[in-house]
Amino acid sequence: MRPSGASLPRVLATMKKRNEGRLIILAVTERSPLPALWRVVTEHLENPHDEVVTLLLRDDRWQRAASLPFTREVSRISGRHTNFTQWRAAQIDDQVAAQLARQLQRLASDAKQRVAFEILSESNVEAILEERSITADVLIASAELKHRPVYAKLVELRCRLLFVGSKE
Numbered sequence: 001m002r003p004s005g006a007s008l009p010r011v012l013a014t015m016k017k018r019n020e021g022r023l024i025i026l027a028v029t030e031r032s033p034l035p036a037l038w039r040v041v042t043e044h045l046e047n048p049h050d051e052v053v054t055l056l057l058r059d060d061r062w063q064r065a066a067s068l069p070f071t072r073e074v075s076r077i078s079g080r081h082t083n084f085t086q087w088r089a090a091q092i093d094d095q096v097a098a099q100l101a102r103q104l105q106r107l108a109s110d111a112k113q114r115v116a117f118e119i120l121s122e123s124n125v126e127a128i129l130e131e132r133s134i135t136a137d138v139l140i141a142s143a144e145l146k147h148r149p150v151y152a153k154l155v156e157l158r159c160r161l162l163f164v165g166s167k168e
Helices: 008-018 034-044 061-066 086-110 122-130 143-147
Strands: 023-028 051-058 072-074 081-083 115-121 138-142 160-164
Touching: 023 034, 034 086, 034 138, 034 160, 051 086, 051 122, 061 086, 086 115, 115 122, 138 143, 143 160
Parallel strands: 023 051, 023 138, 051 115, 138 160
Antiparallel strands: 072 081
């Protein structure tokens, strides 16, 4: 899985045109409380034509840290030190994305709901939101996004915003 997003506005517009249901965007990070967020999504599903698009917002800080020459990774098992490279950061990102996608698919399957899953870097999301090309009925996001730069763009969206904390 690689970050996408160039086609995201087109995908969302197509979804909105082809059905009579609502479009719900679920914005998650690698630390989001996915079961709690999904519970809120299911509370907002009104009919079988509603569509859910999940955006995994990748934290760009991993790639920035990997670009520094002194960044090291320490094995929990052996205690060995190795260079933390951009390849390794991408590998970790891909593993986390795959794990989240599987967990989301299980939750969606249990609810008999289809979901689309997009992986975006935060900077890419900010650029897409800057174009104001995302139109949804509801955006459900992890409350932790309130402390990240992308929050300033999320609050500009013309839809209902719901932020869910990890203790909810």
